[in-house]
Amino acid sequence: MKLRIGQGYDIHQLVEGRNLMLGGLKIDSAKGSLGHSDGDALLHAIIDALLGAAALGDIGMHFPPSDERYKNIESLKLLAETHRLLKSHGYEIINIDSTIILEKPKLRPHIDPIRRSIAENLGLSLDAVSVKAKTNEKQDAAGQEQAVVCQAVVLIGQGAMPASKD
Numbered sequence: 001m002k003l004r005i006g007q008g009y010d011i012h013q014l015v016e017g018r019n020l021m022l023g024g025l026k027i028d029s030a031k032g033s034l035g036h037s038d039g040d041a042l043l044h045a046i047i048d049a050l051l052g053a054a055a056l057g058d059i060g061m062h063f064p065p066s067d068e069r070y071k072n073i074e075s076l077k078l079l080a081e082t083h084r085l086l087k088s089h090g091y092e093i094i095n096i097d098s099t100i101i102l103e104k105p106k107l108r109p110h111i112d113p114i115r116r117s118i119a120e121n122l123g124l125s126l127d128a129v130s131v132k133a134k135t136n137e138k139q140d141a142a143g144q145e146q147a148v149v150c151q152a153v154v155l156i157g158q159g160a161m162p163a164s165k166d
Contacts, residue, residue, distance in 0.1 A: 001157045003094070006053025008045035008152040014145060022100060022107070022148075023114030023131065024076040024121060029105050033148055036065035040075035042100055042131070045150040046118070047075075047082045053156045054091050076121055083122055086156065093122055094155040097130040101142045101149040107133035 014020075018032030021040040033039025047059045056062075062085070063070050063078050070078070086093070096118065100107060107114075111131050119129045136143030 001159050004053045004055075004091075004156050004158070006049040006051070006154050006156070008048030008050075008052060008154075009150070010041040010044035010048065010059075011141070011147050011149045012039045012041045012044075013141075013147050020105075020148070021075065022110070022150075024074070024079075024117040025110065025114055027105065027107070027110055031145065037063070037070055037073045037078065038075050041148050041150040042098060042114070042152070043075035043079050043118075045152040046096055046098060046154065047079055049096070049152040049154040050082050050086055050093065050156065053154050054086055054089055056085060056089070076117075079118075079121060090158045091156045092158075093124060093128070094157050095128040095130070096122075096124075096152060096154050097132075098150060098152040099132045099134055101134050101136055101151075103135050103138065103143055103145045 012033035012035050014031040015034045016031055020027045020029035020032040021038045022042045044059055051057055115129045115131050119126045141147035142149045
């Protein structure tokens, strides 16, 4: 099996009057993500990591903010389209490791539902999806509650696993 790794990053400004979307779920928060789509920075980082691993460009190339078709679109739909694109090139997702950097709200109660949402939407087992939450200790835009930052690393594979030589 040919293995490839990809990394993704996204940042969205936090503003009042928008929903905070993470992993396809609405998180109760005083501020939400500003964006052309629903502003789900976690899914955007995962999408960029998947596209990067397959050398298929980035999220802006496939879903440009200048295209009105993507105005307020659910990022789960962008993730599904990215997954179809990967499969059409013969890739399968092996695992996802991600980090959300956000001062408030505290995400511990939301981590498992976010993992389940991502796993279910990609047809993965729950143990193939890791989501961690961190703060930035009141440093920079994320730490001062002005932004949400997300990072993702993915491993994808192409082709069959070689037979064991036992």
